[in-house]
Amino acid sequence: xxxxxxxxxxxxxxxxxxxxxxxxxxxxxxxxxxxxxxxxxxxxxxxxxxxxxxxxxxxxxxxxxxxxxxxxxxxxxxxxxxxxxxxxxxxxxxxxxxxxxxxxxxxxxxxxxxxxxxxxxxxxxxxxxxxxxxxxxxxxxxxxxxxxxxxxxxxxxxxxxxxxxxxxxxxxxxxxxxxxxxxxxxxxxxxxxxxxxxxxxxxxxxxxxxxxxxxxxxxxxxxxxxxxxxxxxxxxxxxxxxxxxxxxxxxxxxxxxxxxxxxxxxxxxxxxxxxxxxx
Amino acid sequence: xxxxxxxxxxxxxxxxxxxxxxxxxxxxxxxxxxxxxxxxxxxxxxxxxxxxxxxxxxxxxxxxxxxxxxxxxxxxxxxxxxxxxxxxxxxxxxxxxxxxxxxxxxxxxxxxxxxxxxxxxxxxxxxxxxxxxxxxxxxxxxxxxxxxxxxxxxxxxxxxxxxxxxxxxxxxxxxxxxxxxxxxxxxxxxxxxxxxxxxxxxxxxxxxxxxxxxxxxxxxxxxxxxxxxxxxxxxxxxxxxxxxxxxxxxxxxxxxxxxxxxxxxxxxxxxxxxxxxxxxxxxxxxxxxxxxxxxxxxxxxxxxxxxxxxxxxxxxxxxxxxxxxxxxxxxxxxxxxxxxxxxxxxxxxxxxxxxxxxxxxxxxxxxxxxxxxxxxxxxxxxxxxxxxxxxxxxxxxxxxxxxxxxxxxxxxxxxxxxxxxxxxxxxxxxxxxxxxxxxxxxxxxxxxxxxxxxxxxxxxxxxxxxxxxxxxxxxxxxxxxxxxxxxxxxxxxxxxxxxxxxxxxxxxxxxxxxxxxxxxxxxxxxxxxxxxxxxxxxxxxxxxxxxxxxxxxxxxxxxxxxxxxxxxxxxxxxxxxxxxxxxxxxx
Numbered sequence: 001x002x003x004x005x006x007x008x009x010x011x012x013x014x015x016x017x018x019x020x021x022x023x024x025x026x027x028x029x030x031x032x033x034x035x036x037x038x039x040x041x042x043x044x045x046x047x048x049x050x051x052x053x054x055x056x057x058x059x060x061x062x063x064x065x066x067x068x069x070x071x072x073x074x075x076x077x078x079x080x081x082x083x084x085x086x087x088x089x090x091x092x093x094x095x096x097x098x099x100x101x102x103x104x105x106x107x108x109x110x111x112x113x114x115x116x117x118x119x120x121x122x123x124x125x126x127x128x129x130x131x132x133x134x135x136x137x138x139x140x141x142x143x144x145x146x147x148x149x150x151x152x153x154x155x156x157x158x159x160x161x162x163x164x165x166x167x168x169x170x171x172x173x174x175x176x177x178x179x180x181x182x183x184x185x186x187x188x189x190x191x192x193x194x195x196x197x198x199x200x201x202x203x204x205x206x207x208x209x210x211x212x213x214x215x216x217x218x219x220x221x222x223x224x225x226x227x228x229x230x231x232x233x234x235x236x237x238x239x240x241x242x243x244x245x246x247x248x249x250x251x252x253x254x255x256x257x258x259x260x261x262x263x264x265x266x267x268x269x270x271x272x273x274x275x276x277x278x279x
Numbered sequence: 280x281x282x283x284x285x286x287x288x289x290x291x292x293x294x295x296x297x298x299x300x301x302x303x304x305x306x307x308x309x310x311x312x313x314x315x316x317x318x319x320x321x322x323x324x325x326x327x328x329x330x331x332x333x334x335x336x337x338x339x340x341x342x343x344x345x346x347x348x349x350x351x352x353x354x355x356x357x358x359x360x361x362x363x364x365x366x367x368x369x370x371x372x373x374x375x376x377x378x379x380x381x382x383x384x385x386x387x388x389x390x391x392x393x394x395x396x397x398x399x400x401x402x403x404x405x406x407x408x409x410x411x412x413x414x415x416x417x418x419x420x421x422x423x424x425x426x427x428x429x430x431x432x433x434x435x436x437x438x439x440x441x442x443x444x445x446x447x448x449x450x451x452x453x454x455x456x457x458x459x460x461x462x463x464x465x466x467x468x469x470x471x472x473x474x475x476x477x478x479x480x481x482x483x484x485x486x487x488x489x490x491x492x493x494x495x496x497x498x499x500x501x502x503x504x505x506x507x508x509x510x511x512x513x514x515x516x517x518x519x520x521x522x523x524x525x526x527x528x529x530x531x532x533x534x535x536x537x538x539x540x541x542x543x544x545x546x547x548x549x550x551x552x553x554x555x556x557x558x559x560x561x562x563x564x565x566x567x568x569x570x571x572x573x574x575x576x577x578x579x580x581x582x583x584x585x586x587x588x589x590x591x592x593x594x595x596x597x598x599x600x601x602x603x604x605x606x607x608x609x610x611x612x613x614x615x616x617x618x619x620x621x622x623x624x625x626x627x628x629x630x631x632x633x634x635x636x637x638x639x640x641x642x643x644x645x646x647x648x649x650x651x652x653x654x655x656x657x658x659x660x661x662x663x664x665x666x667x668x669x670x671x672x673x674x675x676x677x678x679x680x681x682x683x684x685x686x687x688x689x690x691x692x693x694x695x696x697x698x699x700x701x702x703x704x705x706x707x708x709x710x711x712x713x714x715x716x717x718x719x720x721x722x723x724x725x726x727x728x729x730x731x732x733x734x735x736x737x738x739x740x741x742x743x744x745x746x747x748x749x750x751x752x753x754x755x756x757x758x759x760x761x762x763x764x765x766x767x768x769x770x771x772x773x774x775x776x777x778x779x780x781x782x783x784x785x786x787x788x789x790x791x792x793x794x795x796x797x798x799x800x801x802x803x804x805x806x807x808x809x810x811x812x813x814x815x816x817x818x819x820x821x822x823x824x825x826x827x828x829x830x831x832x833x834x835x836x837x838x839x840x841x842x843x844x845x846x847x848x849x850x851x852x853x854x855x856x857x858x859x860x861x862x863x864x865x866x
Contacts, residue, residue, distance in 0.1 A: 168641075169635060169638040169639040170638065170641040172599065172633070173631070173633060175618060176599060176618075176630075176631045177630075177652075177653060177656060178623050179656070187644075188641055192642065192643050
């Protein structure tokens with residue numbers, strides 16, 4: 001197992017390895033970050049607001065004098081965890097519906113596809129704003145909003161893959177054998193679309209991080225006293241003029257997370273293509 | 280300096296693997312040399328090296344190539360660019376993929392001459408039209424105005440030849456130029472090529488895997504295997520007195536011996552019986568009035584050119600396309616028209632084997648899973664019993680049982696086709712439909728698959744519906760043969776019935792177009808007589824589909840009435856106004 005992982009890492013390109021390091025780093029922070037935080041993220045511990053880098057507060061203090069490092073360590077799990085869950089939900093729902101359309105009669109395919117087109121035509125930010133404004137912000141709602149927003153895109157890609165694969169000879173063979181639709185979808189089609197869908201999943205994850213950060217920046221995301229990376233940027237916006245670490249650090253955090261995931265995905269898809277070319 | 284082209288000690292390597300090793304030959308000016316071998320023998324690599332070109336990842340590691348006074352391998356990029364497409368030109372296998380679909384034919388054909396500064400645009404177009412005429416293309420003045428998608432494969436292949444010849448090259452390289460064409464088209468293209476190359480006085484290298492085609496084109500033959508020369512000699516010597524063991528293997532595979540066992544005496548109830556079958560994709564009719572029977576343990580060969588509806592017939596029988604009219608009876612009982620109405624038992628008894636094993640095997644599954652699925656699905660075999668049965672089946676198709684764990688991606692074409700077959704056998708069917716199962720394979724490998732099919736038939740008493748475009752293959756395996764043309768069944772009968780002289784004009788053309796394995800055959804054929812003049816075909820009448828191409832058509836009858844079915848002296852049933860088909864006789 002460890003050997004397999006080692007050779008897998010070895011096969012990655014340089015930028016892919018950098019991406020992998022960043023992704024692993026952020027996953028670690030998201031899972032154990034709150035335990036590493038030197039202070040209570042909600043406590044006013046610094047004498048100064050927008051303090052610079054000091055020994056006691058390595059990343060300075062925010063607009064209320066709270067420790068930025070602690071807030072960052074606690075906030076990462078909202079951004080990463082919520083985005084991960086929403087991306088999973090969106091991808092799984094998209095793939096399931098796509099497989100359904102690939103093996104179902106034409107009217108069902110048309111129905112689902114047009115419904116998805118309708119969803120796609122709604123601007124995602126406005127949709128989220130309306131829902132949050134009507135219902136009020138909460139973690140489950142953010143999860144739902146993010147996954148509904150990104151599910152149609154995932155469905156579109158999965159459907160075009162699945163419909164193409166459904167025309168392959170091996171699927172025709174399975175049809176002639178009398179196989180049921182479920183077997184064809186899960187055993188014949190699904191394994192051949194996993195690779196591109198993984199890449200798509202990574203992309204969606206990045207988009208959702210940005211959407212959630214955007215919502216938080218507008219004050220509609222994760223609500224105080226909790227804060228994700230986006231709300232950390234927003235609440236310290238007045239520190240922009242002083243170049244305070246309080247606003248730079250969360251912004252850098254968002255950047256490294258999304259860039260890292262992108263680098264890793266690029267390396268993965270590139271390799272998938274090369275492997276496909278070899279066969 | 281007598282020889283025009285001289286190759287010495289040529290080596291081509293990909294990384295550390297040697298693809299071509301120490302190959303040398305020479306061609307006198309104006310002669311045609313054939314490079315022949317199976318796929319992977321390095322024949323295309325050598326042809327490319329003649330232009331100083333190695334494909335991505337390969338490099339020319341040693342040796343020399345001389346064309347005229349030029350040492351090709353010592354040229355720099357500019358020198359090579361001046362050489363290629365001007366003094367040395369190349370005709371690729373698939374002309375359809377080699378033309379740019381968004382530009383007119385003429386723009387592409389004159390390009391080499393204009394780019395190399397041989398001719399100005401006007402002169403080049405005039406020369407192109409002359410070439411079109413000598414290549415026997417229809418409407419030579421206006422064909423250049425058309426786009427590639429408006430032309431047939433055979434026409435594009437000849438246009439590609441025009442493009443290659445327009446600069447008046449001294450060396451022409453033809454890389455499998457007729458492999459993708461139907462036999463009836465191939466003969467015309469071969470004749471056009473031969474004439475055009477001779478008129479130009481060019482030296483030619485003809486790359487092919489088909490000995491019979493090479494016999495018509497070449498003055499000398501080089502036989503290759505795994506990047507090495509096995510035999511090099513004059514065409515007549517290589518074909519008549521092959522000195523090398525491998526050449527003899529190739530010769531034997533090129534004309535398959537009759538591999539089939541004779542069918543058992545027809546029992547009272549046939550296994551498969553089709554009456555008055557019609558099928559259509561949407562509103563486009565594909566098959567019209569098909570009638571056939573297959574006895575238990577018998578083989579029916581279905582033959583026709585691409586687009587004749589042979590694969591559609593198999594799809595209809597398999598239930599993938601419900602027929603628009605007619606009945607299919609299997610083992611005495613009616614077979615439901617569509618997949619969803621059939622029982623698992625009905626599925627089990629008819630198995631379809633697809634042409635292309637590369638796409639018919641799911642790359643995500645390993646060999647054991649692929650063969651094991653029908654076992655579990657139809658027979659409920661699981662665990663150790665299934666593993667044992669998979670091993671038995673692998674043994675039956677002469678593959679090692681250790682292959683079961685492997686994904687099918689890394690296997691050779693022949694191995695994949697065997698696994699494709701084993702999957703069908705695993706169902707224990709009564710009828711196997713083979714759709715062009717040998718077409719994508721090398722001759723030697725294809726011959727082995729045919730032998731395997733014959734063995735299985737003898738051991739398991741299977742019936743086959745064997746679809747092919749190659750009459751040699753069908754004759755080697757089938758008891759009965761059905762000829763399809765444009766979705767109509769133009770001739771049906773016992774295999775022996777096709778030896779007689781009286782046959783349908785299309786069957787006659789089909790059989791007459793298969794090159795024989797001796798030089799000079801092409802010249803003997805002469806030009807096919809132009810179809811006799813007839814009146815305007817009657818609108819709305821259900822006329823003979825072969826009418827526009829038929830050399831035997833009868834004015835006053837063929838363009839007016841629907842052709843009847845006749846029984847020929849050989850016992851075949853033909854769909855033609857002339858009871859004697861394509862033979863002289865009182866009509």
